[in-house]
Every structure is written in C-alpha cells, then in structure tokens.
Amino acid sequence: xTDIAELGLVEVAALIRDGSLSSVAVTxxxxxxxxxxxxxxxxxxxxxxxxALESAKAADRARGRGAPLGVLHGVPLAHKDMYPITGRRQRxxxxxxxxxxxxxxxxxxxxxxxxxxxxxxxxxxxxFALGPTGHNVSWGDCRSALDPEYMAGGSSSGSGAAVAxxxxxxxxxxxxxxxxxxxAAANGIVGMKASYGRISRYGAMKLSPSLDVVGPLxxxxxDCARMLNVLAGHDPRDPHSxxxxxxxxERAVEGDLRGLRIGIxxxxxxxxxxxxxxxxxxxxxxALEAEGxxxxxxxxxxxxxxxxxxxxxxxxxxxxxxxxxxxxxPELYGPQVRTRASTGLGIPAPVYLKALMLRAPLVERxxxxxxxxxxxxxxxxxxxxxxxxxxxxxxxxxxxxxxxNQLVHCTGPFNYLGLPALAVPGLCxxxxxxxxxxxxxxxxAEDVLLRVGAAHExxxxxxxxxxxx
Amino acid sequence: MSERRVSAExxxxxxxxxxxxxxxxxxxxxxxxxxxxxxxxxxDAQRNEAAARALAEGFDPLCEGNPWFDCEPGDFxxxxxxxxxxxx
Numbered sequence: 001x002t003d004i005a006e007l008g009l010v011e012v013a014a015l016i017r018d019g020s021l022s023s024v025a026v027t028x029x030x031x032x033x034x035x036x037x038x039x040x041x042x043x044x045x046x047x048x049x050x051x052a053l054e055s056a057k058a059a060d061r062a063r064g065r066g067a068p069l070g071v072l073h074g075v076p077l078a079h080k081d082m083y084p085i086t087g088r089r090q091r092x093x094x095x096x097x098x099x100x101x102x103x104x105x106x107x108x109x110x111x112x113x114x115x116x117x118x119x120x121x122x123x124x125x126x127x128f129a130l131g132p133t134g135h136n137v138s139w140g141d142c143r144s145a146l147d148p149e150y151m152a153g154g155s156s157s158g159s160g161a162a163v164a165x166x167x168x169x170x171x172x173x174x175x176x177x178x179x180x181x182x183x184a185a186a187n188g189i190v191g192m193k194a195s196y197g198r199i200s201r202y203g204a205m206k207l208s209p210s211l212d213v214v215g216p217l218x219x220x221x222x223d224c225a226r227m228l229n230v231l232a233g234h235d236p237r238d239p240h241s242x243x244x245x246x247x248x249x250e251r252a253v254e255g256d257l258r259g260l261r262i263g264i265x266x267x268x269x270x271x272x273x274x275x276x277x278x279x280x281x282x283x284x285x286x287a288l289e290a291e292g293x294x295x296x297x298x299x300x301x302x303x304x305x306x307x308x309x310x311x312x313x314x315x316x317x318x319x320x321x322x323x324x325x326x327x328x329x330p331e332l333y334g335p336q337v338r339t340r341a342s343t344g345l346g347i348p349a350p351v352y353l354k355a356l357m358l359r360a361p362l363v364e365r366x367x368x369x370x371x372x373x374x375x376x377x378x379x380x381x382x383x384x385x386x387x388x389x390x391x392x393x394x395x396x397x398x399x400x401x402x403x404x405n406q407l408v409h410c411t412g413p414f415n416y417l418g419l420p421a422l423a424v425p426g427l428c429x430x431x432x433x434x435x436x437x438x439x440x441x442x443x444x445a446e447d448v449l450l451r452v453g454a455a456h457e458x459x460x461x462x463x464x465x466x467x468x469x
Numbered sequence: 470m471s472e473r474r475v476s477a478e479x480x481x482x483x484x485x486x487x488x489x490x491x492x493x494x495x496x497x498x499x500x501x502x503x504x505x506x507x508x509x510x511x512x513d514a515q516r517n518e519a520a521a522r523a524l525a526e527g528f529d530p531l532c533e534g535n536p537w538f539d540c541e542p543g544d545f546x547x548x549x550x551x552x553x554x555x556x557x
Binding site for chain 1: 475480483484487488490491492495496499501502504508510511513514515517518544
C-alpha cells in the first residue's frame with residue numbers, strides 16, 4: 001500500500017477535498033517522513049510539527065463547516081529558509097542574519113496560504129543561496145535523497161531532498177543561476193525556473209534582484225503545473241512583476257507533442273558533457289520524438305558568454321546587498337560564501353552596468369534565432385553525472401570557481417536571459433543517479449514547457465527506487 | 470580576451486576603502502581572478518554585440534558609437550514581454 005506521504009500533490013489535495021483523507025492524517029504521515037528524511041539527508045533546518053498539526057486541524061475544521069476550499073486545501077508543504085512566514089524564524093540558511101521572527105509573509109507564501117496550503121518547517125539551503133552543491137557550514141550539509149553519498153545540489157538543497165524523500169508534497173526554491181534546477185536534478189524530481197517576472201519575489205530573501213526567480217520543486221510535472229497556477233501572476237509590490245495574462249498551466253499538461261519542434265543545440269551544452277550524460281540526452285530526445293515531436297538542430301548565438309555575464313550580475317548585486325554584514329560580522333559567514341559574497345568588490349560599476357545593458361539585445365537575438373526554429377530547446381541540466389558530495393567539497397581552494405562554473409554551465413545562461421526552464425528527470429547515468437533534462441522556451445511559455453515535460457515524464461521510467469528506502 | 474589583469478593589491482585596496490575585511494591574501498587573489506574574468510567577458514560581449522549589430526544594421530560601430538547603448542537595464546522585463554509573442 002502506498003504511504004500517504006508518497007501521493008502526488010494534486011492527488012492528495014483531491015483526497016483531502018473529498019474527505020477521503022483528513023489533513024491531520026496527511027500531515028502526520030509527512031511529518032514522519034520528514035523525521036526520516038532529516039536523519040538521512042539533513043534537509044530541514046527546523047521541523048515545526050506543532051504548528052503544522054495546528055494548521056492541519058484548522059483545515060479539517062474548515063472543511064467540516066463547509067468553508068470554501070482552495071486548490072491546495074490542507075496540503076502540507078515545506079520551503080527553502082528564505083521565504084518569511086509570519087511568526088516563524090527566518091535565517092536564510094545562515095547564522096549571519098540572526099534568527100528573527102518574521103512579521104509578514106512573502107508574496108509566494110501568501111498565495112500558497114490563500115490556496116489552503118501550510119508549511120511543516122524551514123528547509124536547508126546554501127547559505128544566502130550562494131552555492132550549487134548543498135554544503136552549509138552553519139546548519140549542516142544537505143545530501144541527496146536518492147543516495148546520501150551524493151550532493152543534493154543547491155542552493156535549494158533542502159527543497160530538492162525533502163520533496164524527493166516525500167517530506168513535503170512540493171516546495172518553494174529560488175533560482176539565480178540554477179538553484180531550483182540543480183537540486184531537482186540531484187534528487188530526481190521536477191524543478192521550474194519560471195520566466196523572470198512571472199512569480200512575485202516580494203518579501204523573499206534577495207540574492208541578485210536582476211536575476212532572482214521563485215520556483216517550485218515537485219515530484220511530477222502535473223504537481224508543478226498546480227504550483228505554478230497558484231504562484232503566477234502580477235504583484236505591484238514586486239517592481240519586476242509582469243502584467244501578462246496567466247494561462248491555466250494544468251490544462252497544458254494534457255497536450256500531446258504533435259506539431260511541436262524540439263531544438264537540439266549545435267554547440268556549448270554537450271561540449272563538456274560526459275558520455276553517459278550525452279547518451280541520456282539522446283535517449284530523451286528519442287522519447288520525445290516517439291511522442292510526436294519533431295527534432296531540429298539550432299544555433300544558440302552568444303551562448304558561450306551568458307553564464308559568465310550572469311555571474312558578473314550576481315556577484316555585483318550580492319556584494320552590494322551583503323556589504324554591511326561583510327563589514328560588521330564577516331566571521332559568521334562560511335568561508336566559501338564569504339568569498340563569493342565579496343566577489344563584487346573587484347567588479348567596476350561600469351562593467352556591472354554593461355552586463356545589465358547587454359541583456360536586452362542578447363535575449364532578443366537569442367529568442368529570434370532559437371525560437372523561430374523550435375518551440376522548446378533541449379539541453380542537459382548538468383553536463384556531468386551527479387557528483388558525490390565529497391567530490392564538490394572544494395571550500396575556498398583553487399578549484400572553487402571551476403567547480404561552480406561546471407555545475408551552472410547549462411543553467412546560468414537562462415537566468416541571464418530571463419527565459420523559463422524546466423528540469424525533468426532522465427535516464428540514469430553510470431553511477432546510478434538520474435540524468436536531468438533542461439527544457440527552455442521563449443519568455444512566458446511555461447505552458448509549452450509543461451506540455452513537453454509531461455510527455456517526457458510519460459515516456460521515462462520514474463526515479464523512485466532509492467527515494468523511499 | 471582582454472589581457473588586462475586586476476591585481477590582488479587592487480582588491481585589497483578596494484576592500485579597505487569599503488571597510489570590508491578579507492579573510493587572507495589568498496581571498497584577495499581569488500577575487501582578483503574573478504574580477505579579471507568579469508571585466509574581460511563583458512568587454513568581449515560588448516564588442517561582439519556591437520559588431521553583430523553593425524553587421525545587421527549596416528553601420529560602423531566605431532563611427533556611430535555603441536549601438537546597443539540605447540538599451541537601459543530597466544527595459545529588460547518589457548523586452549521579455551514583447552518577445553513572449555512569436556513572430557509570425
């Protein structure tokens with residue numbers, strides 16, 4: 001019999017709504033999974049069991065009295081420790097910021113609350129979202145839920161591990177260079193970096209406001225669509241929130257791939273890829289072709305500099321945001337994060353501004369060249385098999401930049417371009433860990449990504465064997 | 470790529486004037502390497518963009534100035550929204 005905690009987000013929401021399951025029973029199952037996941041992966045900073053059970057009881061009472069129910073009514077979630085929730089501690093994965101009590105909800109939390117969901121605890125993350133591996137010297141390293149010898153990825157490390165370990169039905173991560181997609185890859189789940197401007201960042205911790213995007217991590221594409229339906233939409237409190245209309249993303253999941261063109265990039269993405277990742281990408285493309293898509297090769301103009309331009313913006317803005325703490329309490333940072341948060345010290349202001357001003361012409365050229373030829377671009381999320389955690393434990397040594405650059409090689413360009421990107425699990429590589437496919441579309445075409453992602457999911461064996469051990 | 474190099478001494482000086490302590494000299498060296506790379510990549514991207522624009526629009530960027538300079542950072546979201554619609 002399937003453990004309640006292993007149900008999907010959409011499925012469990014329906015069962016709570018029709019009274020087949022109580023929110024309390026669901027929450028108890030998830031809390032039990034959370035305790036197991038914490039022992040195995042270190043995915044939580046704090047499990048808030050009492051508050052979660054109180055929320056579950058309130059949800060059951062609301063249903064009992066016939067109150068209107070949101071699409072996530074009574075569903076327990078957990079989020080990266082950078083989304084303030086009123087009355088809960090906020091730490092941003094660090095000891096630098098103290099452990100103050102939040103006095104307001106982040107906009108994304110407001111929307112999830114309005115849909116009826118609640119949080120069972122704060123999830124581990126790279127300190128201040130600066131790190132793609134899952135290391136955290138302040139709160140303990142987070143490890144993959146598939147195999148704790150391997151990295152959980154970052155910076156939304158806890159989100160990836162907790163969702164994969166069934167310790168939450170879905171989670172909010174954030175993505176500035178790959179921080180949703182890399183943990184999704186390392187834990188064999190689904191991660192969406194929506195278009196820049198699609199989801200309000202109001203109230204969430206900032207790393208690099210020109211690039212930061214809120215994104216959900218889920219165990220299925222359909223669950224991702226439900227989360228996006230709840231989260232997307234204009235918010236006047238976020239100055240970079242789009243007013244474009246929001247489609248029904250769950251309807252997109254139903255579509256087939258007939259008439260869709262999948263773009264295979266001629267350069268860059270597979271240039272440094274391992275043989276088994278390349279083989280997994282070929283298998284993924286064959287599966288999409290079998291589902292009715294047409295494969296076309298495409299050029300990706302300017303791609304080789306985009307990840308580096310992304311880094312220029314990240315480091316300049318991160319140093320600006322961190323300068324007071326770097327001045328007043330540098331010793332509280334982890335050594336690697338202190339170095340990375342200080343990197344903008346040497347980036348001249350004109351260089352930073354040029355990097356920002358180049359974005360519009362570069363995205364214009366990229367979109368016109370790529371998406372006139374295809375509907376979705378297909379790349380690996382990571383060019384290498386998921387590494388063991390000790391393999392990426394580089395501290396502040398000489399391998400620091402090389403390791404980080406390798407991990408964000410395929411993801412970073414799309415933060416700079418502001419394009420939506422979906423990471424979905426692929427076939428396993430030689431080490432037994434899954435590959436991950438990154439699907440990219442023109443701005444605000446998340447619905448097309450979900451359509452392709454769902455077809456990919458139908459055609460690919462699920463990565464579950466090691467999740468539920 | 471540009472041959473210009475940011476020195477560790479420059480980083481140490483910039484940190485001092487901003488009142489931000491560095492952990493040690495190796496941190497200054499690593500930040501200097503990152504700054505050198507940042508400057509080079511932006512210079513190259515600017516040059517390539519100017520050349521591409523000149524080729525597409527038929528003018529000499531050295532005579533006409535930096536043709537991409539009409540794009541302000543604040544236009545980025547508007548650019549994305551405009552590009553959301555496929556060219557027919």
